[in-house]
Amino acid sequence: MRVSTAFNRLLQIPGATVTEVAIGDGDIEVHLRPRARLLRCPCGKRVRAVYDRRRRRWRHLDLARCRLWLVYDIRRLNCPDCGVVTEELPWARPGARHTRDFEDMVLWLAQRTDRTSVSTLMRCAWETVTAIINRGVAELLDARRLDTLYRIGVDEICYRHPHRYLTVIGDHDTGTVIDVEMGRSRESLANFYTSQPDSVLTALETVSMDVSSVYTSVTTEHLPHVTICYDGFHLMQWIQRALDRVFAESVRLPGYATADWKAARWALRTGENKLTDDKRALVSQIARTHRRIGRAWTLKEQARDLYRYDHEPGGARRLLKAWITAAARSRIPVFVSLSKRFRKYFDSILAAIELGISNALLEGINAKIRLINARGYGHHSAQTLTSMIYLCLGGLQVTLPTKT
Ligand SMILES: [Zn+2]
Incomplete structure (x- = not known):
């Protein structure tokens, strides 16, 4: 069997064929050729003409003790709607330098363990882990549906002393975090309300919060129909x-x-x-x-x-x-x-x-957030902490590439 045939069977990269394999000292480079003639724009349109090509490498899951790289001349196309854009690939997220399988493995691990373990096991830098989490969570959140939401709770959490706060919104029925906003003001909660479609807002029946919280008036203004519950x-x-x-x-x-x-x-x-x-x-x-x-x-x-x-x-x-x-x-x-x-x-x-509604759900979420904060994912930035909260408590489903 030829080496390229063997790697085709081993890797089964969607939409591409292995043309060449270079095995070095600790690294394997697998060169790919697209199977389809048509290029795919991120908007969904398919175009025939190639605008230009540029070589790119993606880190894939390790093979034995070697780092495995996919090498491919990524094409740009001139989409009639979007202009000159980079083609979309089935094995990697847009702009990523790691394959989807590699990133999904990182996300799955990050849900369960600390950052040092993830970066050691996956043999990549801390910053890489952080970037993968931010990008992966954004994609998973886009795919999430909130149409069953009807009872929510809201509370503030201090994530760094002194005076660094987040507003956390939880779903009483699934126990998951729905939304995280910066700060703990009226505006923080207003941001959540204004970012939701009307169908979600009108379905809401109950909002629980601490007694006489700042969230009261902003809730009454945006959702005059809901019942406010004081814990x-x-x-x-x-x-x-x-x-x-x-x-x-x-x-x-x-x-x-x-x-x-x-x-x-x-x-x-x-x-x-x-x-x-x-x-x-x-x-x-x-x-x-x-x-x-x-x-x-x-x-x-x-x-x-x-x-x-x-x-x-x-x-x-x-x-x-x-x-x-x-x-x-x-x-x-x-x-x-x-x-x-x-x-x-x-x-x-x-x-x-x-x-029979208390804000105990939010108290529980807050305790878990403090644990996540201790896992050291570089939470000096509120954005990374927010991504980790969504990843670990947002009910997001990460599928392991190796799961059967
Ligand atoms: Zn397009």
Whole structure:
């Protein structure tokens, strides 16, 4: 068998035939000739006349211990619509110096491991890995469809201290990242809304976010039809802090050992259903002897119940109203001011309870982004980090060339 025939069978380069193979010390050069006479413009048109030719090499997947290169005289054509452009090739992305197979392998690895491992295994430079990721992700994002999107969450993430932020938009139903925007302002989220087609925007029903976030008004302006959900986690944090403050301001009555008093602080924070018997006894004793603490603790537990249980239709609304009234009448200043905030954000707090939506999805995404950030893909540039977020969390499907 001739060497060129052997390489034709081995490589099976789409649209091209091997004409010559040069095996050197550690490198193999495979020369290619196009199989079809017609040239393909990136716009899809096919043209017969060649404008000019220029030799180009593409790095392909290694063969044994050798680097494998494809050598081909790439043609330019004069497209009636586009002018003079470089022909499109089936084995490489436009402008790339690596084959599609090589790049797909890099993308697949980058989804799973750190940059040093990828560049060592693939025997290419860090910068090459970064360039491949940026180009590959752009192509995969173009092919992505968002027509099933209807419940999204939005949050900010600090990716470099101090004050470097990204706005991240996630899909509640697939758990994937839909969009990443620079900064954490109204404009950041507005960029996402204005870049989506109307069909995507009108299909949206719910947007979840942190309480009173800057994203609220811009969402109302662009999507007046959606329900905004305020995350319950932060509301519970406010309430826990208020309870803590009531406790700190209270004077320890004689009859309580110092250790008991300290233990009480944690017992009060713990959910009632998670208390041990002796801690439950301690809490109910303090609730009797320190009436203010008792009232604050009851308010905290009632708020927890709002998020813990399924409610009958209208039940959550009634309970939330009752809670606000009780807090307003508690004669405890921190809870009185909380009742005002709850009244102000009533609709969005209630929507989150009734729809059972929290921003926990975004918290999870943020934790994963911090891990990606630690893998060292040269994230001084927000663009590279953004590409990595899409690649690892965007639900993008990378197909391994070697997969059977
Ligand atoms: Zn064209």
